[in-house]
Amino acid sequence: MPSFGSLSLINKIICFIKLSAYVKYFSIYSCFHFFSLIYLVAMIFTAAYRALQRLLTPQYRTMILKALGITVFVLIILWLCVHQLFVSYFWPWIAYFFPSLPSWAGWLGLGMLIIFNLGLALLMAFLIAPITAMIGGFFIDSAAEIIEKEDYPNEPIGHSLLFGRSLILSFKFVILSLFGNGIALLLFFVPGINLIAFYVINGYLLGREYFVFAAYRFRSEQEAHAFLHTHYTTVFGAGLLIALFVSIPILNLATPLFAAAFMTHLHKMLSLKITVCITQK
Numbered sequence: 001m002p003s004f005g006s007l008s009l010i011n012k013i014i015c016f017i018k019l020s021a022y023v024k025y026f027s028i029y030s031c032f033h034f035f036s037l038i039y040l041v042a043m044i045f046t047a048a049y050r051a052l053q054r055l056l057t058p059q060y061r062t063m064i065l066k067a068l069g070i071t072v073f074v075l076i077i078l079w080l081c082v083h084q085l086f087v088s089y090f091w092p093w094i095a096y097f098f099p100s101l102p103s104w105a106g107w108l109g110l111g112m113l114i115i116f117n118l119g120l121a122l123l124m125a126f127l128i129a130p131i132t133a134m135i136g137g138f139f140i141d142s143a144a145e146i147i148e149k150e151d152y153p154n155e156p157i158g159h160s161l162l163f164g165r166s167l168i169l170s171f172k173f174v175i176l177s178l179f180g181n182g183i184a185l186l187l188f189f190v191p192g193i194n195l196i197a198f199y200v201i202n203g204y205l206l207g208r209e210y211f212v213f214a215a216y217r218f219r220s221e222q223e224a225h226a227f228l229h230t231h232y233t234t235v236f237g238a239g240l241l242i243a244l245f246v247s248i249p250i251l252n253l254a255t256p257l258f259a260a261a262f263m264t265h266l267h268k269m270l271s272l273k274i275t276v277c278i279t280q281k
Helices: 004-055 058-097 105-136 140-150 163-186 194-216 221-230 232-246 251-280
Strands: none
Touching: 004 058, 004 140, 004 232, 004 251, 058 105, 058 140, 058 251, 105 163, 105 251, 140 194, 140 251, 163 194, 194 221, 194 232, 194 251, 221 232, 232 251
16 A cells, blocks of 8 residues: 555645646636737727828818818807807996996906906817817718728628717717816826826727727617627727827817727727637637
């Protein structure tokens, strides 16, 4: 019969073999996830690069100019309306309650008017991105369709969203833009948190909504949200790139079209990846 010492040695050998197997399994598992992560990151940057290339095409430039033109027109109308309200109602109201103002009060009114216009200019600068997002929302279906036709000619083309749904999405983009930038503005004076908050909040919100938009063209609402849930980490990573795009002045005016093109490519790539996996199985 084997002695206790020999049994102990055998147990040690068995434990060593098991440990080696676990280490090998863990190494293979870690390598698999590492290369999967590299693959997904490469997919995100490839989709972003293709979206940036698409912005330079004549079709996209036309849509960008249309969106900017309408945005400028809306901002001018807002400016004139608010300015007229101030001049016609607010200042006469002050003069009514203070009838015995000295002669130099006219200069005070001029100063208030200048301050008001500066404040209004800052407000318009804050609103330009949300308004562009709303107006650009009406072009994102066309933006996605161009990519589906020209970049994926052998794949089916998605269904355009109904006008009502497109309108709802446009307003959602406005609300998300205002919400994200509003929180970022509140946290602007908190060192170390402001930038992180801006990118995380906008990355989550913008990535989610634009990806769902791309998925809606091919899937039902439930399927689109399920697909989003499956690829949540990838979508969030892509959303961070959109947030980076939003943080670049002037360039961020093209955010709706860039994000729509970006997420259309990403949705196509993820869908093709799943199709390939199913085919291989």
